[in-house]
Amino acid sequence: MLKKLTLGIGLALSVTNIALADLKEDIRRFQHYFFTKFPQVPKMEYVNGVYAIDPVGRENWQAMEEFPPYDPFIDQGKQMWETPFANGKKYTDCFPEGPAQRKNYPHWDKKRAMVITMELAINECRTANGEKPFNYEKGPLAILTAYMANASRGQIIDVKVPKNDAKALEAYQQGKQLWFSRRGQLNFSCANCHAQNVGRLLRSDILSPALGHAASWPVYRSTWGELGTLHRRFHGCNEQVRAKPFELQSAEYRNLEYFLTAMNNGLKFNGPSSRK
Amino acid sequence: MKVPFVLILPGLILATEIGYADPNSEANLAVNQAVAMQQKADSVGGEWRDTGAIIQQAQAALQKGDFNQALALAQQAKRQAELGYQQAIQNQKADFPAYLR
Numbered sequence: 001m002l003k004k005l006t007l008g009i010g011l012a013l014s015v016t017n018i019a020l021a022d023l024k025e026d027i028r029r030f031q032h033y034f035f036t037k038f039p040q041v042p043k044m045e046y047v048n049g050v051y052a053i054d055p056v057g058r059e060n061w062q063a064m065e066e067f068p069p070y071d072p073f074i075d076q077g078k079q080m081w082e083t084p085f086a087n088g089k090k091y092t093d094c095f096p097e098g099p100a101q102r103k104n105y106p107h108w109d110k111k112r113a114m115v116i117t118m119e120l121a122i123n124e125c126r127t128a129n130g131e132k133p134f135n136y137e138k139g140p141l142a143i144l145t146a147y148m149a150n151a152s153r154g155q156i157i158d159v160k161v162p163k164n165d166a167k168a169l170e171a172y173q174q175g176k177q178l179w180f181s182r183r184g185q186l187n188f189s190c191a192n193c194h195a196q197n198v199g200r201l202l203r204s205d206i207l208s209p210a211l212g213h214a215a216s217w218p219v220y221r222s223t224w225g226e227l228g229t230l231h232r233r234f235h236g237c238n239e240q241v242r243a244k245p246f247e248l249q250s251a252e253y254r255n256l257e258y259f260l261t262a263m264n265n266g267l268k269f270n271g272p273s274s275r276k
Numbered sequence: 277m278k279v280p281f282v283l284i285l286p287g288l289i290l291a292t293e294i295g296y297a298d299p300n301s302e303a304n305l306a307v308n309q310a311v312a313m314q315q316k317a318d319s320v321g322g323e324w325r326d327t328g329a330i331i332q333q334a335q336a337a338l339q340k341g342d343f344n345q346a347l348a349l350a351q352q353a354k355r356q357a358e359l360g361y362q363q364a365i366q367n368q369k370a371d372f373p374a375y376l377r
Contacts, residue, residue, distance in 0.1 A: 026372065029372055029376055029377060030372075030376065033375075033376050176370075176371065177367070177368070177369070177370050177371070178370075180367075180370035180371055180372065180373065181364075181367035181370040182363060182366075182367055182370070183322075183363070183364075183367070184324055184325060184360075185324045185325065185326070185356065185359075187363065189367075189370065191373065191376070195375075195376060196373070196375055238325075239325055242324055242325040242326060243323075243324060243325055243360075244318065244323040244324060244325050244327070244328070245325075246321070252321065
């Protein structure tokens with residue numbers, strides 16, 4: 001009996017060790033690829049997306065950043081943050097640390113056995129206080145998160161996949177699998193564009209590096225003419241490769257965010273941001 | 277040489293049976309098969325973006341009585357769904373590719 005128990009514990013430990021080693025190794029491989037591909041780009045520059053590798057686009061972007069298009073939304077978001085719900089409670093009742101929340105998300109919730117994103121937590125806070133949830137794509141949620149992201153600027157990305165939780169590891173693996181899966185009629189994976197062909201032209205656009213992708217949300221995209229969330233971008237990318245997109249904040253996209261943000265560990269959050 | 281009619285008749289009947297298929301039921305069947313395949317692809321996250329829209333077009337053509345169009349669209353949607361399903365299955369173990377190692 002003791003022998004069996006020891007064997008069982010030993011096996012469980014070795015599985016955990018493999019999992020931990022894999023996560024570290026995944027991050028190393030992922031980041032090393034970009035560092036090798038663009039040796040002239042400092043690590044912390046990757047949070048600026050394609051402008052880290054496209055000098056011409058960078059000049060235009062820097063000019064735009066003098067009067068950033070997301071600026072007015074930060075003030076609006078602050079107002080939203082400070083406005084009490086109908087029941088008199090505020091967002092600070094859900095987020096006692098204040099608006100600088102980015103460093104806490106996405107995280108693994110052991111009790112619920114699921115990945116929690118900041119956007120999901122905001123809507124859960126609202127519904128718990130008798131308010132209607134926001135649309136996950138754009139509008140008030142993107143505005144509120146612009147304020148929260150701005151307050152979080154400079155926080156280090158440090159996504160953790162708990163050692164002793166097989167379900168957390170599974171969620172991470174599912175996110176990884178989705179990121180590397182070819183999807184849609186065009187048969188592209190996220191990796192095909194944003195790793196394998198990074199820096200190359202797709203029509204008139206330079207493909208941005210995946211390293212840094214999770215750092216700058218919400219984003220004011222000139223294409224959208226407004227602020228949008230990370231999951232809106234996932235959705236759009238899936239549509240562009242002609243795959244049926246998943247629901248925003250679905251388990252698939254939350255797991256994808258979990259993996260992608262973990263790959264960005266060590267970089268700094270710098271949202272909100274503007275992109276072409 | 278005159279061939280007796282009694283000898284030609286069975287041949288005629290057989291040829292008609294083989295060559296004739298009700299276009300309505302053929303198109304209907306194709307649409308149903310496309311829907312079933314679409315659901316199968318979706319169950320593994322492999323459905324393509326336009327498959328649902330093509331099926332809707334096929335159903336509209338069916339309602340208008342344009343059976344040829346309905347059949348063609350349903351076959352296209354079914355093929356998309358088959359490929360999407362295969363693609364999802366092939367990618368079930370997607371992981372770091374060689375260029376990222």
